[in-house]
Amino acid sequence: MTTQLEExxxxxxxxKREIRAEYEAQVQILHLQLSKIQKREGxxxxxxxxxxxxxxxxxxxxxxxxxxxxxxxxxxxxxxAMRDFxxxxxxxxxxxxxxxDYERGLERLSEGWQQTxxxxxxxxxxxxxxxxxxxxxxxxxxxxxxGTTRSx
Numbered sequence: 001m002t003t004q005l006e007e008x009x010x011x012x013x014x015x016k017r018e019i020r021a022e023y024e025a026q027v028q029i030l031h032l033q034l035s036k037i038q039k040r041e042g043x044x045x046x047x048x049x050x051x052x053x054x055x056x057x058x059x060x061x062x063x064x065x066x067x068x069x070x071x072x073x074x075x076x077x078x079x080x081a082m083r084d085f086x087x088x089x090x091x092x093x094x095x096x097x098x099x100x101d102y103e104r105g106l107e108r109l110s111e112g113w114q115q116t117x118x119x120x121x122x123x124x125x126x127x128x129x130x131x132x133x134x135x136x137x138x139x140x141x142x143x144x145x146x147g148t149t150r151s152x
Contacts, residue, residue, distance in 0.1 A: 020109050027102045034095045041092055044085035051078035119144060 055074035062070055120136070120143030137143045 016109055020106065023102050023106050023109070027099060027106070030095055030099045030102065034092065034099060037088055037092045037095060041085060041088040044081055044088055047081040048078055048085050051075075051081055054078075 051074050055071050055078055058071040058074055119138055120141060121138060124137045
């Protein structure tokens with residue numbers, strides 16, 4: 001039976017199993033998207049390198065004829081490929097962070113968040129009266145719990 005606060009917050013409506021299944025499905029979807037973007041990132045990187053090499057070869061080959069404007073085609077192609085590479089790299093990083101967020105959520109559902117390395121002990125003050133009594137820092141502390149949150 002759920003409490004009134006849980007009903008207001010909508011907490012009691014879904015089970016842990018349902019949330020876990022949703023998170024696992026989302027992780028799979030994100031991994032698929034991530035692999036597609038990583039492939040595209042690799043192609044954009046290769047295209048950028050090939051076009052930059054082509055531009056250098058064109059510049060060297062045309063140096064004596066002074067028709068340097070012909071090297072503009074590979075340069076423009078390299079600029080477009082570089083823009084695509086940078087964009088896919090940015091999207092790849094964003095997706096990797098989302099995957100990590102969902103995986104941390106799965107850890108929290110299985111109580112695995114309590115074994116994280118971030119204990120906050122580096123911020124503990126020597127001689128503080130109640131920082132350990134209130135479980136502010138240390139293993140399974142408030143710091144560990146808040147350290148799992150992330151904002152966009």
